[in-house]
Amino acid sequence: MVATACGTGGVGAPSTGSSPSSITMSTSPSPVPTSARAPDPALEIRDADGRTPLVVATKSRDTDSARRLILAGADVNAKDNLQDSAFLYAGAEGLDDILVLTLDHGADVNSTNRFGGTALIPAAEKGHPTTVQILIDAGVPLDHINDSGWTALLEAVVYGDGSPVYQEIVSRLLAAGADPGIRDAQGRTALQIAQQRGQADVARLLG
Structure with missing residues (x-):
């Protein structure tokens, strides 16, 4: 014109x-x-184990490659044959840099792993307090119960050793509003388990 x-x-x-x-x-x-x-489309090509390049990078703890793939548009919720996504695996393993990237790019905070648990549950189990806080702040359900009948709080006691790391995790979960009254499949609360296992400091937090 x-x-x-x-x-x-x-x-x-x-x-x-x-x-x-x-x-x-x-x-x-x-x-x-x-x-x-x-x-x-190459971002979502899968190998024999159902892993996308992003899942491979995450499981290899290759933060730089994971960042490039996420910024290029890789699906942070794509799961492999083990039902691990980049988001779920990063949360479980305390890979906080990758975890934050997945959250910034659409991670499904309600997604669950092959054990029926959210990312928060293994983060608490494996002793990653900073990761636990990131997931709490992101809105991952606090009281989700996995296939074993445990919440994040219960797993922090069942698999924890009562050390300061696990005390911090229990404190963060309680401060966020996790329910200490939920019972496991044997009818035990987190407090009762802590008492049975001699985790006196954790028991004081729960009491």
Whole structure:
């Protein structure tokens, strides 16, 4: 499309006799921003174990590769044959840099692993207090019960040793509102388990 503007003098002034100036406006479409393009299908190719490149990078603890894949659009919720996604595995293993990236790019905080547990439960079990707090802040359900009948709080006591690390995890869960009254399949509360196992400091937190 061509828009033509004619030059004029002031009001009542004679024409200068100059030729009109022309402004040409392009009608070709603007390029599609990279962020709006569909992700590369190669990002979701799976190996014999059902692992995408992102799951492989996460399980290899390769933060740089995981970051590149996530920023390129890799699905942070894609699960392998073991039902591990980048989000779930990073949470379970305390890989906080990758975990935060997955949360920033659409991780499903309600997703569960092959044991029927959320990312918060193995994070508590394996003694990752910072990871536990990240997941609490992200809104992972506090009182979800896995297939073994345990919540994150129960697993922190069942698998923990009562050390300061596990005391911190128990404190963080309680401060966030985790229910200490939930019982396991044997009818025991976290307090009763802590008492049975001689975890006196944890028992004081729960009492």
